Amino acid sequence: MKALCYNSVKDLRVENVPDPEIISPKDMIVRVTLSSVCGSDLHIINGFIPTVKAGDVLGHEFMGGVVETGRDVKKFVKGDRVVVASVIACGECHYCNQQSYSLCDNTNPNAYLPEKMFGDTLAGIYGYTHAFGGYAGSHAQYIRVPFADNGAFKVPEGLQDDSVIFCSDAFPTGYMAADMANIKPGSVVAVWGAGGVGQMAMQSAWLLGAERVIAIDREAYRLRVAKEKSKAETLNFTEVEVLEALKDLTGGRGPDCCIDAVGMESSGTGIGYAYDKAKQWARMENDRPLVLRDAIMACRKGGTVSIVGVYSGFADKIPMGAAMNKALTFKMGQMHGPKYIPRLLDHVQNGDVDPSFLVTHKMGLHQGQQGYDMFTLKEDNCMRVVFDPQKSLQHG
Amino acid sequence: MATIKIRSSEFIDRGVIKPLPTGSSYMNVGSTERIVSAAAGLALMYFGLRKFSMPGLLAGAAGAALFERGASGYCPVNNLVQRGPAKKSVETAEITKSLTINKPRTEVYQYWRKLENLPTFMQHLESVSQTDERRSHWVAPVPGGVGKISWDAEIVEEVENEKLSWRSVLNAAVDNSGEVLFKDAPGDQGTEIYVIIKYLPPAGAIGSTVAKLFNPAFKQMLKEDLRRFKRLMEIGEIPVSEAQPSGKKLAFGDTTHDKIEQAYESPLL
Ligand SMILES: NC(=O)c1ccc[n+]([C@@H]2O[C@H](COP(=O)([O-])OP(=O)(O)OC[C@H]3O[C@@H](n4cnc5c(N)ncnc54)[C@H](O)[C@@H]3O)[C@@H](O)[C@H]2O)c1
Ligand SMILES: [Zn+2]
Ligand SMILES: [Zn+2]
Numbered sequence: 001m002k003a004l005c006y007n008s009v010k011d012l013r014v015e016n017v018p019d020p021e022i023i024s025p026k027d028m029i030v031r032v033t034l035s036s037v038c039g040s041d042l043h044i045i046n047g048f049i050p051t052v053k054a055g056d057v058l059g060h061e062f063m064g065g066v067v068e069t070g071r072d073v074k075k076f077v078k079g080d081r082v083v084v085a086s087v088i089a090c091g092e093c094h095y096c097n098q099q100s101y102s103l104c105d106n107t108n109p110n111a112y113l114p115e116k117m118f119g120d121t122l123a124g125i126y127g128y129t130h131a132f133g134g135y136a137g138s139h140a141q142y143i144r145v146p147f148a149d150n151g152a153f154k155v156p157e158g159l160q161d162d163s164v165i166f167c168s169d170a171f172p173t174g175y176m177a178a179d180m181a182n183i184k185p186g187s188v189v190a191v192w193g194a195g196g197v198g199q200m201a202m203q204s205a206w207l208l209g210a211e212r213v214i215a216i217d218r219e220a221y222r223l224r225v226a227k228e229k230s231k232a233e234t235l236n237f238t239e240v241e242v243l244e245a246l247k248d249l250t251g252g253r254g255p256d257c258c259i260d261a262v263g264m265e266s267s268g269t270g271i272g273y274a275y276d277k278a279k280q281w282a283r284m285e286n287d288r289p290l291v292l293r294d295a296i297m298a299c300r301k302g303g304t305v306s307i308v309g310v311y312s313g314f315a316d317k318i319p320m321g322a323a324m325n326k327a328l329t330f331k332m333g334q335m336h337g338p339k340y341i342p343r344l345l346d347h348v349q350n351g352d353v354d355p356s357f358l359v360t361h362k363m364g365l366h367q368g369q370q371g372y373d374m375f376t377l378k379e380d381n382c383m384r385v386v387f388d389p390q391k392s393l394q395h396g
Numbered sequence: 397m398a399t400i401k402i403r404s405s406e407f408i409d410r411g412v413i414k415p416l417p418t419g420s421s422y423m424n425v426g427s428t429e430r431i432v433s434a435a436a437g438l439a440l441m442y443f444g445l446r447k448f449s450m451p452g453l454l455a456g457a458a459g460a461a462l463f464e465r466g467a468s469g470y471c472p473v474n475n476l477v478q479r480g481p482a483k484k485s486v487e488t489a490e491i492t493k494s495l496t497i498n499k500p501r502t503e504v505y506q507y508w509r510k511l512e513n514l515p516t517f518m519q520h521l522e523s524v525s526q527t528d529e530r531r532s533h534w535v536a537p538v539p540g541g542v543g544k545i546s547w548d549a550e551i552v553e554e555v556e557n558e559k560l561s562w563r564s565v566l567n568a569a570v571d572n573s574g575e576v577l578f579k580d581a582p583g584d585q586g587t588e589i590y591v592i593i594k595y596l597p598p599a600g601a602i603g604s605t606v607a608k609l610f611n612p613a614f615k616q617m618l619k620e621d622l623r624r625f626k627r628l629m630e631i632g633e634i635p636v637s638e639a640q641p642s643g644k645k646l647a648f649g650d651t652t653h654d655k656i657e658q659a660y661e662s663p664l665l
Pocket of ligand 2: 039041060061086169170
């Protein structure tokens with residue numbers, strides 16, 4: 001089959017790779033119909049997350065049709081249309097029992113890598129480096145889905161692929177961001193990053209009862225979408241002083257809930273940005289925590305900072321004094337997909353949220369590099385490029 | 397010579413581990429064993445040093461020791477041992493590791509107690525068979541598929557669902573002792589297991605260097621064995637990811653992988 005593979009930093013290639021096979025009785029094979037780019041892929045492609053190797057198939061946000069099931073798969077039969085959580089969870093360990101699926105003890109065959117990097121093992125994630133299990137990703141015609149009964153979900157009749165695919169990753173991530181943000185009646189929620197994850201966080205904040213939602217980004221077109229689709233007030237940090245503006249907008253209090261949907265590759269304007277960029281370039285600091293710093297400084301006393309933007313290593317100059325003395329709560333994590341996906345599918349079915357507006361470009365795998373370049377540079381009003389891996393067939 | 401301690405056993409509140417290794421690797425090497433030792437040693441050295449991986453290095457080091465023993469006909473420290481028991485100067489290495497398994501204590505204990513099960517998660521074992529109530533026979537393949545090492549062990553203490561300790565019998569080729577404790581994990585989280593293994597590195601002086609060099613690797617091996625045990629108990633399988641599509645394995649061989657492993661000093665896989 002064809003698959004979009006990492007070759008080296010910022011160099012992706014379509015390769016012929018062997019078709020996946022059932023290895024464990026709990027596996028199933030899915031023929032991928034849609035597979036999306038995600039901000040997380042950029043950290044890999046830009047070389048900030050180690051343990052990726054040439055030939056690794058990328059992609060973790062996907063849906064498709066079941067073509068083969070292992071003998072222990074109970075929930076699915078051949079022909080089922082499914083959306084699959086990007087994290088791989090066993091369903092049996094202590095963490096899975098608590099629905100903290102991304103902390104699963106058992107699905108990472110390379111447990112020793114995160115143990116060295118982070119002090120403990122973490123769940124496997126499709127197409128997301130060897131530290132996260134070394135599983136082949138979804139930018140391919142077929143994918144092996146291990147622990148299928150836990151990670152895959154049947155798509156309700158009548159829903160379009162475009163409305164469903166983001167229930168794999170961007171929507172549960174945004175939803176979890178809002179879930180962790182401790183939203184109460186009257187809460188003002190600020191969301192840094194108006195990408196797919198940020199947009200889903202904004203819409204989820206409304207679902208969870210936010211009073212106001214404020215979006216912060218630099219890309220005018222994304223802020224426009226935040227306003228139109230996610231009903232947010234918007235701040236462009238290249239035009240206004242964000243901390244001041246957030247105070248001014250909230251009666252001097254600051255937002256109750258601050259969501260970081262940007263992560264380690266945030267961009268900025270001031271001296272802090274130059275400092276971090278230089279350090280990150282020299283690989284002295286993995287993470288450029290501009291948003292995290294702002295979120296802490298902006299957050300209301302006693303408020304919550306909820307982090308779903310990905311950090312991979314060490315971050316400098318975190319204002320712990322502000323966090324401690326303002327008694328902030330920090331919540332964070334890779335998303336616990338299977339915990340949220342059923343209710344998100346309900347929301348999509350009920351028409352509460354339709355994430356299909358995130359699909360701005362559809363391509364074949366052979367346009368993989370082009371798609372990622374466009375997504376990286378935020379060209380042509382790109383929100384998310386979604387690949388149809390079957391399409392690349394014609395281009396052999 | 398001092399005992400090499402990675403972490404003291406007292407640390408986990410259970411006293412010093414009782415069964416000490418017998419010191420059998422310091423015994424005279426008989427003629428049949430000599431031939432086997434030398435052959436296995438050469439094979440180990442060859443296969444071990446050819447491939448720069450941690451199991452490879454281990455095999456290489458063990459191979460050198462075995463070869464020396466086989467070729468010379470006696471252990472380098474033979475004289476020393478013959479002059480008196482002097483067991484206090486025997487240099488043992490100790491590795492400890494604990495892990496929580498989300499299953500009831502009886503289930504976890506019973507699986508372990510059936511010693512025949514051990515090779516399902518102890519990667520370096522081929523088989524274990526219980527020969528009588530206390531004794532068992534252990535077989536491990538020599539890396540490279542050119543032979544086997546085997547030895548006998550006996551259970552020293554057994555408290556059902558709580559504790560199991562063993563030691564290899566006199567003259568065992570792999571001289572070791574160990575203890576596993578099984579405790580209820582707090583808050584309904586299943587079972588905590590605590591494992592201590594003591595072993596006498598082969599062939600005295602060489603052995604001690606080997607032990608210092610490789611103790612972290614042995615510890616990692618034990619860790620990976622226990623992780624496999626946990627996964628078998630919790631999900632009935634050991635998940636894999638490498639046996640699946642990648643765009644480079646076919647065309648270019650698997651070179652980056654080695655780099656990753658070196659960067660992270662990965663001992664396994
Ligand atoms: N926790 C999880 O499980 C999970 C899952 C998916 C994605 N993520 C992470 O979420 C983050 C966003 O993902 P995405 O797909 O939406 O990415 P994206 O690249 O589409 O969006 C990121 C947005 O942040 C904006 N931005 C950059 N610097 C900023 C700053 N200083 N202030 C405000 N906005 C800034 C960019 O302009 C861009 O619009 C990434 O870090 C990604 O790794 C986490
Ligand atoms: Zn993602
Ligand atoms: Zn689990």
